[in-house]
Structure formats: C-alpha cells, structure tokens
Amino acid sequence: MLLTRMPTAALVVAVGLAAVIQPSVQSQGGSIPRTSWDKKPDLNGIWQTLSTANWDLEDHEGGSSPVIVTGVWGARLPGMSVVEGGKIPYKPEALAKREQNRKNALPGKPGRDVSADPELNCFLPGVPRATYLPHPFQIFQSPNRMWIVYQYSYARREIFMNGKKETPIESWMGWSNARWDGDTLVIDVTGLNGQAWFDRAGNYATEALHVVERYTMIDRDHIMYEATIEDPNVFTRPWKISMPLYRRIERNVQLLQFRCAEYVEEFFYGEFVSPPRD
Amino acid sequence: MRHRSLIAAGSLAVIGLTVWLAGAVVAGQAPSETTTFRVPASTYTPPKTPWGDPDLQGVWDNHTTVPMQRPTNLAGKRTFTDAELAARARARGDNDPLCNQNDERCAKATVAELDRLNAYNGFWTPQTFVSDNRTALIEDPPDGRIPPMTPEAIAIQQAHLRAHPATEPAAAVIEIRHWEDYDLAERCIAAQVPTTTMGYNSAQYLMQSPGWVMLAHERLNTRIIPLDGRPHLGGTMGGWMGDSRGRWEGNTLVVETTSYTNKQSGGSVGAFADPGIPFTNFHVVERFVPVGPNRLHYYVTINDPKTWTRPWTFMQPWEKDRVLPYNDSLGALETEPYQIYEYACHEGNNALGNSMRGTLQARQRAAAxxxxxxxxxxxxxxxxxxxxxxxxxxxxxxxxxxxxxxxxxxxxxxxxxxxxxxxxxxxxxxxxxxxxxxx
The missing domain is CATH 3.30.1450 (Beta-lactamase Inhibitory Protein; Chain:B, domain 1)
Structure with a gap:
C-alpha cells in the first residue's frame, strides 16, 4: 500500500541572471597522478559525489518522505544549488513543463509511467545525472581508450579519444567525444535522447541537449567536475553546474550489483499477475 | 599502476598473496579429481600495455553457430571438414528469414509460412560468424556433452519448471503469469556469467586499466574484474553475474567467479546453464588465451559438484575488431568495425508487462x-x-x-x-x- 503525499511544488521563477560562465577550474599544480604513457592526469579509479544534486540541482530544503510508510528513510536531503548563479535559466514555457514534471515525478500509484521521474522507473540516468546519482562510478583509462561505468543499473559510456565520431542514433547516455585541454579532460556529449531528467525535481532538457563536461584533477583524490548545459528548446542561455568528485579510498572498494530493473518488477507488473492454474 | 598502489598495495600485499595461492589451488586441483583436461598452451605473444600486462583490448565478437553440446548424430565426430562446413553454410543461406522487409515473398507465402512472420525479422541476426570447425563448444568431457546433473539439482530444477512452466521449451501453450516466467535477459536484469553466443549483438569490449579488466557486453552485462588479488565478496554479494577476480598466468587472463545469487534463473540469452539450475554454488574459471593478433580462445570450466557430477569445460573462439557488413538506409551494402552501442533493454521492455496483461485478458475472454x-x-x-x-x-x-x-x-x-x-x-x-x- 503506497500512501503518498505529493511534494510541495515550490514555484521557482527564473530571474534574468547574467550568463557568466566562470573560467574553468585549473589544476592546482600539486601532485596529481599521471599516466606512464602520455603523462596526462590519471583518472583511473572509483569516484563519487557527495552532493544531493540528484534531488534537485537548485537549492532544496530537507523534506519528509513522499511515502508515509517509509518514514525518514525516504526523506529529501537538503542541499545548496550546484547551478552557477543558483537558478536554471528556463524559458517561461519550459519552466511550466518543469513544474508539470515535478508534479508527475512520483505518480503515487503502481505501474510503469513514462511521465514520472525516469529514475523512479530505473531508466538510464543520462548525462550529467549519472555523475551525481548517489552511487560510485569507475573510470577506466588506457592509451587512447576510456570507459566510464556507473554502479546504477547498467549505465556506462565509451569515451572516444580518437577524434570526432558522430552518433548514428540518439541514446539515453549519449555519444561522448573527448579531448584534453591541458590537464582537463573535456567530454563533448551529444546524441542524448532527451528522455532523461537532471534530477528528481523535474529539471529536464530535450533531444537538442548538448553537454560539455570538464574533469579537472585538483589533487590525487579529487576531481572538479563541471558540466555546461545547452538546449535552445528549453533554456535562454547555456548554464553550468559544478561539484567535486571524491575518490573512494576504502580498502577493496568496488562497484556492486544494483540491477534495478529487478527492483521495479513488483511496482511495474504486480497488478498483472495471474493466479496459477489448478 | 604506481598511483593505484599508493592507495591500495601496502596493507593488501599479505592478504592478496594468500588469496592468490588459495585461488590457484582451487582452480588447479578441483578439476584434477575427475578430469585430466588441461587448456592447451598458446605460443602467441600479444603486445603489452604500458604497465606490462598483455594487451587484449578491443571489441571481441563470439558469434557462432556451433552448439554447446555435440548433437547425438555427430557422436565421435569432433570437427567438420572444409567441404562439410561449406555445405552447412549453404544450407543456412537457404534458411533466410521470411519477409525480412516488405518483399514480395510475403505475398506468395503459404499460411504456414505466414505464421512464422511472428518471429523476429532476420536483420537482427548476424550472418557472419567467428570461424570454428568443431561440432560442439564443450571440450571436456570429451564426448562434448554436459555431464549428468545430481539428483539434488534435478529436484531444484523440476520445482522451478513447475512454478514457471512457460520456460519449458516443450510447453505447448506459453502463458505468462508472472515476470519470473521470463528469463534474466528478458527481464533486462543480466545475462548469465559466463556468457556464450547471444542471438545478436553478442560482442563485448575488453578494456584494461592498471589493476583492472572491464568487460562491456553489448547486451546487459558490464563485468568489472580486479586483478590485485583481493578476496571474493563472499555470500551472494556477486548477484546474478557473480563476483570475479582475475590474474595473469603468462599471457592468459584467468578469471575466477563465485558469490552468485541464490535465486534461480529461467535460463538467459547466451546461457550456459539451463533454466532452473541454481546459481549459488557455481565456481567458474575463465581463461582468455590469446592465440593470434585478433583471436583468442575463451575457455570456461564450470565446477559445481552440487549440480553436475563432474566439472566441465567449453571453449569459444573470439575474434577482435571485426569489420562487419550491414545494409544502409537505402539497402546498399556497407561495412563498419564492430561498435558497441547502448542496449537500454529495460527502458523499452513493454512486452513483459503487456504479455502478463495478455494472459489476464485471454483468461477473461476464454470465460466469455x-x-x-x-x-x-x-x-x-x-x-x-x-x-x-x-x-x-x-x-x-x-x-x-x-x-x-x-x-x-x-x-x-x-x-x-x-x-x-x-x-x-x-x-x-x-x-x-x-x-x-x-x-
């Protein structure tokens, strides 16, 4: 039995903040690990954010769980905006859609529902959301090759290091072309299908989304992650989020199984079960 | 490697060594009690990564038509001759799927043929395969057959098949009552590990970094394999794919997998184990043996004395970075190197719920x-x-x-x-x- 209360939709009006994209983070010049083969920063390792951006990229207060019976297990964790300037520069009509998404995020009844938050359905998180889900991810780096594998569901990305390749088709996790800008890894992400959301608060984009991620090691165990987000269908200008990534340094840390398709089966299909025949 | 070892190496060295030896004992000794099979050595030396490991990176395809078990009418025949292989390839060609697109064969088809239109269209399935002249993937036992199951495992399997009759290949009527009537891959959870040929999109990207191997199967599975000798997770923490630990023995990558889930599977695409066989006690040793610049022999030994009366081993040849033919949007034949694309299985899996609803509705209609x-x-x-x-x-x-x-x-x-x-x-x-x- 799901007893739901809909989250209070705090209407947020985009004020015309000047589009000041700050100069990107620079490595602090201290000792960062470098690869033996090209002396570029060695991003190999298991990383995770400590942000609560998955709840809401913008400022969000703590709040009670939307499901009464889960008590404080499901409570919303408070966090400050990771958006430069605080607010996402929505076009007015797009902001209305975000508010609609926010209302639909948690339908409060069983069943697969594509108007809900894709995370609720265990759908792939897209970029940049994969980065700040409350799960670790692992970067694999070798000469001219890179993959990022996320613990959540079966999310992963091949990062193309050898020049520009064009996506043949849109996908949830997009198409990632990378280059080095000094000591910063810059990943240009296109081919996103626009079905993923940025967070549980309904922030979204369309298939015109273009994300440029920057991974800058600031010391051995920290990467500053920045993503510039552009979608002329939804936003009045490009905007930027940033947050540090922390190396998971626990002994024997590894990504574990979180095959969430299995965890939504009762939710999706419970109402369709037929009784066994006699 | 240097930087990773700064984090992990010091305190782990002793534990790592212990586990390494323990693993070697298990891998080497258990099969020797019942079989003398040994993986053939390879004289090929692959290039090295900058940190000194053999470099096996690339997209490895394992599409094959060779069955896991040797068909009984081929008993005693280990390989086909070139002439026999050519004849079999021709026979496959005659077996083209019906009505691939809107072609005129559909208009001339008989009723029985039209029935087959319910099957997947042919363009999904590969038409070229990794070369292999054998009659079965199983190398050991020498008869190419999976060894007999134990009475205990048969009882577990029968119970599973009774609970989920739709998974029985011989079932006359497929009635999907419950999501667990479907197998792991149909539920978009995982494929079995080890994974053999899937019907389509069967390749996997092998990626290496210092201390790690990552295998990205195009469909469903991403396996992350540490090479630092750390202990297994234990229990059932490895889940459906188990928990893998790797090491290099010369140029061969050896991966041991345990800690599988205690749930049972209704088989899977690329499944090596039949529906209803319990995963819990699998001890799997995979050996990736490079035998040429673009070819490796993938040996898998499965040891589970609670399920099979002896260990058994199969081998599949893998081929790297194949350039494959495809038809472009205008039907022209093109080629491109095998690229791993996003599979996004669960996201589009409307069929599972719809087929369960279909069962409910069919029962209502039958009553009316x-x-x-x-x-x-x-x-x-x-x-x-x-x-x-x-x-x-x-x-x-x-x-x-x-x-x-x-x-x-x-x-x-x-x-x-x-x-x-x-x-x-x-x-x-x-x-x-x-x-x-x-x-």
Missing amino acids: RPPDAESTTSLIGKTEADIRAMYGEPVAIAGPRWQYSTANGILQFFAFFEGGKVVRVRPDDIRLTEVVPNR
Missing part, C-alpha cells in the same frame, strides 16, 4: 467465449464468395490473408484461405456480428 456456431470459428470452410456475401470486400488482402475491421475498433479480423476455403481465422472467439461488414 461464445459458442463456436456463433463465433468466427464457424467461418472455417467457407468460400471466398461466402465471406464476401457476409462482409463485403476485404479492407485489405495480403496473399492468402483477408482483413476486416471489428466492432471494438482495436482488433482486426483475419481470414486465411487455402484452396479457396478459409482454413484459419484470427481471432476465432469473437461473435460473427463483431466483424464489421465493409459496404
């Missing part, structure tokens, strides 16, 4: 089925003139298939002719008055 004399079943045996007299000109004719609308506006009604008479109707359980005359 009209007598045959009043239903479309009574049209069987009628002539074209009879049908025209009742319902007018068909909305559409496709070969032997006539189509009419129905009163509910969602269903279509189809009558199939052979020899001038109706031989089949779909659906066969609606009232004659529910077929809408086309006048």
Whole structure:
C-alpha cells in the first residue's frame, strides 16, 4: 500500500541572471597522478559525489518522505544549488513543463509511467545525472581508450579519444567525444535522447541537449567536475553546474550489483499477475 | 599502476598473496579429481600495455553457430571438414528469414509460412560468424556433452519448471503469469556469467586499466574484474553475474567467479546453464588465451559438484575488431568495425508487462467465449464468395490473408484461405456480428 503525499511544488521563477560562465577550474599544480604513457592526469579509479544534486540541482530544503510508510528513510536531503548563479535559466514555457514534471515525478500509484521521474522507473540516468546519482562510478583509462561505468543499473559510456565520431542514433547516455585541454579532460556529449531528467525535481532538457563536461584533477583524490548545459528548446542561455568528485579510498572498494530493473518488477507488473492454474 | 598502489598495495600485499595461492589451488586441483583436461598452451605473444600486462583490448565478437553440446548424430565426430562446413553454410543461406522487409515473398507465402512472420525479422541476426570447425563448444568431457546433473539439482530444477512452466521449451501453450516466467535477459536484469553466443549483438569490449579488466557486453552485462588479488565478496554479494577476480598466468587472463545469487534463473540469452539450475554454488574459471593478433580462445570450466557430477569445460573462439557488413538506409551494402552501442533493454521492455496483461485478458475472454456456431470459428470452410456475401470486400488482402475491421475498433479480423476455403481465422472467439461488414 503506497500512501503518498505529493511534494510541495515550490514555484521557482527564473530571474534574468547574467550568463557568466566562470573560467574553468585549473589544476592546482600539486601532485596529481599521471599516466606512464602520455603523462596526462590519471583518472583511473572509483569516484563519487557527495552532493544531493540528484534531488534537485537548485537549492532544496530537507523534506519528509513522499511515502508515509517509509518514514525518514525516504526523506529529501537538503542541499545548496550546484547551478552557477543558483537558478536554471528556463524559458517561461519550459519552466511550466518543469513544474508539470515535478508534479508527475512520483505518480503515487503502481505501474510503469513514462511521465514520472525516469529514475523512479530505473531508466538510464543520462548525462550529467549519472555523475551525481548517489552511487560510485569507475573510470577506466588506457592509451587512447576510456570507459566510464556507473554502479546504477547498467549505465556506462565509451569515451572516444580518437577524434570526432558522430552518433548514428540518439541514446539515453549519449555519444561522448573527448579531448584534453591541458590537464582537463573535456567530454563533448551529444546524441542524448532527451528522455532523461537532471534530477528528481523535474529539471529536464530535450533531444537538442548538448553537454560539455570538464574533469579537472585538483589533487590525487579529487576531481572538479563541471558540466555546461545547452538546449535552445528549453533554456535562454547555456548554464553550468559544478561539484567535486571524491575518490573512494576504502580498502577493496568496488562497484556492486544494483540491477534495478529487478527492483521495479513488483511496482511495474504486480497488478498483472495471474493466479496459477489448478 | 604506481598511483593505484599508493592507495591500495601496502596493507593488501599479505592478504592478496594468500588469496592468490588459495585461488590457484582451487582452480588447479578441483578439476584434477575427475578430469585430466588441461587448456592447451598458446605460443602467441600479444603486445603489452604500458604497465606490462598483455594487451587484449578491443571489441571481441563470439558469434557462432556451433552448439554447446555435440548433437547425438555427430557422436565421435569432433570437427567438420572444409567441404562439410561449406555445405552447412549453404544450407543456412537457404534458411533466410521470411519477409525480412516488405518483399514480395510475403505475398506468395503459404499460411504456414505466414505464421512464422511472428518471429523476429532476420536483420537482427548476424550472418557472419567467428570461424570454428568443431561440432560442439564443450571440450571436456570429451564426448562434448554436459555431464549428468545430481539428483539434488534435478529436484531444484523440476520445482522451478513447475512454478514457471512457460520456460519449458516443450510447453505447448506459453502463458505468462508472472515476470519470473521470463528469463534474466528478458527481464533486462543480466545475462548469465559466463556468457556464450547471444542471438545478436553478442560482442563485448575488453578494456584494461592498471589493476583492472572491464568487460562491456553489448547486451546487459558490464563485468568489472580486479586483478590485485583481493578476496571474493563472499555470500551472494556477486548477484546474478557473480563476483570475479582475475590474474595473469603468462599471457592468459584467468578469471575466477563465485558469490552468485541464490535465486534461480529461467535460463538467459547466451546461457550456459539451463533454466532452473541454481546459481549459488557455481565456481567458474575463465581463461582468455590469446592465440593470434585478433583471436583468442575463451575457455570456461564450470565446477559445481552440487549440480553436475563432474566439472566441465567449453571453449569459444573470439575474434577482435571485426569489420562487419550491414545494409544502409537505402539497402546498399556497407561495412563498419564492430561498435558497441547502448542496449537500454529495460527502458523499452513493454512486452513483459503487456504479455502478463495478455494472459489476464485471454483468461477473461476464454470465460466469455461464445459458442463456436456463433463465433468466427464457424467461418472455417467457407468460400471466398461466402465471406464476401457476409462482409463485403476485404479492407485489405495480403496473399492468402483477408482483413476486416471489428466492432471494438482495436482488433482486426483475419481470414486465411487455402484452396479457396478459409482454413484459419484470427481471432476465432469473437461473435460473427463483431466483424464489421465493409459496404
């Protein structure tokens, strides 16, 4: 039995903040690990954010769980905006859609529902959301090759290091072309299908989304992650989020199984079960 | 490597060594009790990564038509001759899927052939395979057959098949009652580990970084394998894919997998174990043996004395960075190197819920089925003139298939002719008055 209360939709009006994209983070010049083969920063390792951006990229207060019976297990964790300037520069009509998404995020009844938050359905998180889900991810780096594998569901990305390749088709996790800008890894992400959301608060984009991620090691165990987000269908200008990534340094840390398709089966299909025949 | 070892190496060295030795004992000794099989050595030396490991990176394809077990009519025959292989390839060519696109063969098809249109269209499945002249993947036992199961495992399997009869290949009627009637891959959770050939998109990207191997199967699985000798997770923490630990023995990557889930699977694509076989006690040793610049032999030994009476080993050849043919949007033949694309299985898996709903609805319809004399079943045996007299000109004719609308506006009604008479109707359980005359 799901007893739901809909989250209070705090209407947020985009004020015309000047589009000041700050100069990107620079490595602090201290000792960062470098690869033996090209002396570029060695991003190999298991990383995770400590942000609560998955709840809401913008400022969000703590709040009670939307499901009464889960008590404080499901409570919303408070966090400050990771958006430069605080607010996402929505076009007015797009902001209305975000508010609609926010209302639909948690339908409060069983069943697969594509108007809900894709995370609720265990759908792939897209970029940049994969980065700040409350799960670790692992970067694999070798000469001219890179993959990022996320613990959540079966999310992963091949990062193309050898020049520009064009996506043949849109996908949830997009198409990632990378280059080095000094000591910063810059990943240009296109081919996103626009079905993923940025967070549980309904922030979204369309298939015109273009994300440029920057991974800058600031010391051995920290990467500053920045993503510039552009979608002329939804936003009045490009905007930027940033947050540090922390190396998971626990002994024997590894990504574990979180095959969430299995965890939504009762939710999706419970109402369709037929009784066994006699 | 240097930086990773700064984090992990010091305190782990002792534990790592212990586990390494323990693993070697398990891998080397357990099979020797019942089998003398040893993986053949390779003289090929692959290039090295900058940190000194053999470099096996790339997209490895394992598409094959060689069955896991040697067919009984080929008992004693380990390999095919070149002439036999050529004949088999020709036979496959004749077996082209029907009506791949809207081609004219559909219009000439018989009723029985049209029935097969429910199958996947042929463009999904690969037409080229990694070369292999053997009659079975199994190398050990030498007869190429999976060893007998233990009575205990048979009992578990039978219980599973009773609970989920739809997974029985021989089931006459597939009735999907529950999501667990489907297998792991159909539920978009995982494929079994180890994974053999899948029907399509069967390749995997092998990625290496200092201390790690990552295997990204195009479909579903991403396996992350530490090489630093750390202990297994234990229990069932490894889940459906188990928990893998790797090491290099010369140029061979050796991966041991345990800690599988205690749930049971209804098989899977690329499954090495049949539906209902419990995963819990699998101890799997994979050996990736490079035998040439673009070829490796993938040996897998499965040891589970609770399930099989002896260990068994299969081998699949893998080929790297294949350039494969495909038809572009205009039908022209092109080629491109195998690229791993996003699979996004769960995201589009509407069929699972719909088929469960279908079972509910089918039961409701069966309960409300009209007598045959009043239903479309009574049209069987009628002539074209009879049908025209009742319902007018068909909305559409496709070969032997006539189509009419129905009163509910969602269903279509189809009558199939052979020899001038109706031989089949779909659906066969609606009232004659529910077929809408086309006048």
